[in-house]
Amino acid sequence: MIDILLFAVFWLIATLLGEWGVHAMEARGLYYSAATSQALDGEKAMAFILTVLVPVIAFIVVMLIYTALRFRSRRSLQFRDNKMFIGIWVLLSIALNILFFVHPSASALEQMFNNEEARLNRHDLIVNVTARQWEWIFSYPQYGIQTAEDSNGNSTLYLPVNQNVRFVLRSYDPYHTYDPNGAVIHDFWIPAFGLKQDIIPGETRLEYVHTNKITSYDVDPMVRVQCAEVCGPGHPFMEAPVHVVSSSDFLKWVQAQRKLEAS
């Protein structure tokens, strides 16, 4: 009896410490500071799973340490034949898995699809993304920008804040000397956007985000486009900085890009 009480006390302490740690991490952004509403949904889902799992992990770790120290002798208590303990353990594991499948996985996906349908309209910013070995090409058909580049000629992605953005993703190589269609699979990944999508040659894929924070690669390395599918020797360098700016700064950038392309 005293063992169960002691174990309960240790389990409670470990759980409280773990929950405190999860919430401290969550307050600082779990892995990245989310820059789109989709990334925020993902972060919330991750925080929910961690919150539920902390007592389970604490139970296992405390149980391992406690039993190893307390029941070292040969005349130890054995749980091996305790059918009720095994039954409860297996049933709880199945229940937890079903819970996570329904919430947050399926519920968050449904919410994302609903948000997307509700928000999509003809005022969305369209960005055509072309992946080639080994470079990203961003064009803005609504603004007549063919290739968004900085003054050094490197691809950059500029987006206004609080804006619905539709990415049209293609793998194609307009600069290829003999076969523009001889493309390979790439993967469009912006960590801070909670967005990752394979780009298959011959296919056009769409992705949608709603930007909700002014940020850029200059302050956070997670705010960048990174190829996430090994696509040849240049793969690790296939990245481009992202800038989420105010709408007036975005229009200024559009003007500057047009001048750059006209020159």
Ligand SMILES: [Cu+2]
């Ligand atoms: Cu690639």
